[in-house]
Each structure stands twice: as C-alpha cells, then as structure tokens.
Amino acid sequence: xxxxxxxxxxxxxxxxxxxxxxxxxxxxxxxxxxxxxxxxxxxxxxxxxxxxxxxxxxxxxxxxxxxxxxxxxxxxxxxxxxxxxxxxxxxxxxxxxxxxxxxxxxxxxxxxxxxxxxxxxxxxxxxxxxxxxxxxxxxxxxxxxxxxxxxxxxxxxxxxxxxxxxxxxxxxxxxxxxxxxxxxxxxxxxxxxxxxxxxxxxxxxxxxxxxxxxxxxxxxxxxxxxxxxxxxxxxxxxxxxxxxxxxxxxxxxxxxxxxxxxxxxxxxxxxxxxxxxxxxxxxxxxxx
Numbered sequence: 137x138x139x140x141x142x143x144x145x146x147x148x149x150x151x152x153x154x155x156x157x158x159x160x161x162x163x164x165x166x167x168x169x170x171x172x173x174x175x176x177x178x179x180x181x182x183x184x185x186x187x188x189x190x191x192x193x194x195x196x197x198x199x200x201x202x203x204x205x206x207x208x209x210x211x212x213x214x215x216x217x218x219x220x221x222x223x224x225x226x227x228x229x230x231x232x233x234x235x236x237x238x239x240x241x242x243x244x245x246x247x248x249x250x251x252x253x254x255x256x257x258x259x260x261x262x263x264x265x266x267x268x269x270x271x272x273x274x275x276x277x278x279x280x281x282x283x284x285x286x287x288x289x290x291x292x293x294x295x296x297x298x299x300x301x302x303x304x305x306x307x308x309x310x311x312x313x314x315x316x317x318x319x320x321x322x323x324x325x326x327x328x329x330x331x332x333x334x335x336x337x338x339x340x341x342x343x344x345x346x347x348x349x350x351x352x353x354x355x356x357x358x359x360x361x362x363x364x365x366x367x368x369x370x371x372x373x374x375x376x377x378x379x380x381x382x383x384x385x386x387x388x389x390x391x392x393x394x395x396x397x398x399x400x401x402x403x404x405x406x407x408x409x410x411x412x413x414x415x416x417x418x419x420x421x422x423x424x
Contacts, residue, residue, distance in 0.1 A: 272410025
C-alpha cells in the first residue's frame with residue numbers, strides 16, 4: 137500500500153471517530169440533561185492535552201511543543217477552541233447530523249477567505265462552488281425536520297467560520313511549527329477559555345455513570361481522530377484528504393438517524409447534499 141493510500145485510509149478512520157464522538161456528545165444530553173456542553177468540550181481538550189504532554193515528558197521534549205510562539209499560533213488556538221465549544225453546544229441543541237454539516241462549511245469559508253488572508257486566488261468555477269455550498273447552508277437554516285432551533289444552527293455555522301480562521305492561521309504559522317505545537321497551543325487557549333467559563337458558571341460533574349463512560353469515549357474518539365487526521369494530511373495530498381473529510385458529517389447524520397431517530401427534512405437533506413457536493417470538488421477547482 138502506498139503512503140498516499142494509507143493517508144486516505146487514516147482520514148476515513150478519522151471521519152469515523154469524529155462522527156462517533158459527535159454522537160457521544162449528543163448522547164450526554166440524553167443521559168444528563170443538565171450537563172453543560174462546555175463540560176463535554178473540556179473533557180475533549182483535556183484528553184488531547186494529556187496525550188500530548190505525556191510523550192513530551194517521557195522524551196524530555198516539552199520545549200519542542202512551544203514552537204516559535206508566533207501570534208498566529210495563539211490565534212489558531214483562540215479560533216479553534218471557540219469553534220470547538222460552539223460546535224459541541226450546537227450538537228446538544230440540534231443533533232449530531234445537521235450541526236456537523238454546518239460546521240463542515242469551514243472548507244467553504246477557507247476558500248472564501250483565502251484570497252484576502254493568504255493571497256490565494258480562486259477560479260470562477262471555485263466561486264460558483266462557494267455560492268452553491270452557501271445556498272446549501274441557507275437551506276439548513278430553513279428547518280423542516282426534527283429541530284427548528286435557529287440559535288443552535290447559528291452556533292454550528294459560527295463554529296465552521298471560526299474553524300476556517302483557525303486553518304488559515306495554521307497556514308500562516310508556516311512549516312516552522314510541528315502539528316504537535318499547533319495542537320498544543322489550541323489546548324492551552326482552550327483550557328483558559330474553559331476555566332473562565334467555569335469561574336463564572338461553576339464546574340459540574342456528571343450525575344450518571346453512563347455520562348462518565350461517554351466522557352471517556354469522547355476523549356478517546358476525539359484524540360484518536362485528531363491523530364489520524366494529522367497523519368493523513370502528512371501522508372496524502374491535502375485536496376484528497378479534505379474531500380474525504382466530508383465523510384464525517386455524512387456518518388454523523390447517519391448516527392443521528394440510527395441511534396436517535398433524528399430524521400432530517402427535505403431542506404436539510406438538500407442543503408447537506410449541496411455542502412458535500414461543492415465542498416468535495418472545491419479543492420480540485422480552486423486554481424482552474
């Protein structure tokens with residue numbers, strides 16, 4: 137098996153793990169309705185930080201995690217951690233499926249903002265694809281299925297925009313910083329934001345044993361997905377990996393139907409289809 141094929145398989149595994157994580161996030165609300173989404177995202181970040189810190193301590197490479205400390209690293213952490221908190225809140229409000237498609241609009245926002253942030257030009261076909269994907273987003277804001285929570289949808293879309301800004305900051309951080317350093321700054325800023333939240337609203341532990349089990353699964357699935365995704369982008373062409381990444385919202389929508397009986401309406405299905413269709417082809421036509 138070639139390195140590129142291995143990278144794509146790792147991205148498929150990352151999509152599966154991300155989708156299962158989303159399903160577990162939604163399930164925590166069913167077992168413990170009073171559990172704030174910020175507590176769930178805190179567990180996700182903490183597990184990621186532990187997995188980074190332990191190997192660095194064992195090999196005495198803590199300094200290597202700090203990178204060069206440039207502002208774009210801190211901004212990536214701010215945008216990425218805020219996106220995580222918003223996306224987890226959106227999942228608990230509108231379910232794992234539709235929220236995942238709205239958050240997956242991050243790839244569209246990257247193409248939309250790239251010309252101004254990175255100086256990357258888009259072809260006219262790319263602009264048409266961007267418009268098509270944004271039309272799909274608009275359809276998802278006309279809910280005709282199981283949920284009519286517009287605030288939850290706005291949170292998911294905001295998470296997509298902030299994730300795009302985080303990706304653009306990673307691009308600006310350059311190759312002088314390793315993926316581990318980028319994730320480390322994300323964890324640092326995310327922990328600070330969560331501490332601010334807990335200082336204001338309080339720290340709440342789960343009331344049900346099932347919630348503790350879901351917390352463990354969220355940490356394992358999320359950290360495993362992050363690891364697989366990082367390896368995929370290192371091993372395979374970015375355009376292919378990005379295209380495969382749209383499998384995650386498709387699987388999340390599937391788990392929503394299978395596990396939680398969340399049947400999307402026609403608008404949601406058509407909007408999701410447009411986001412996937414144009415999102416998948418966008419990386420391949422940006423420079424045509």
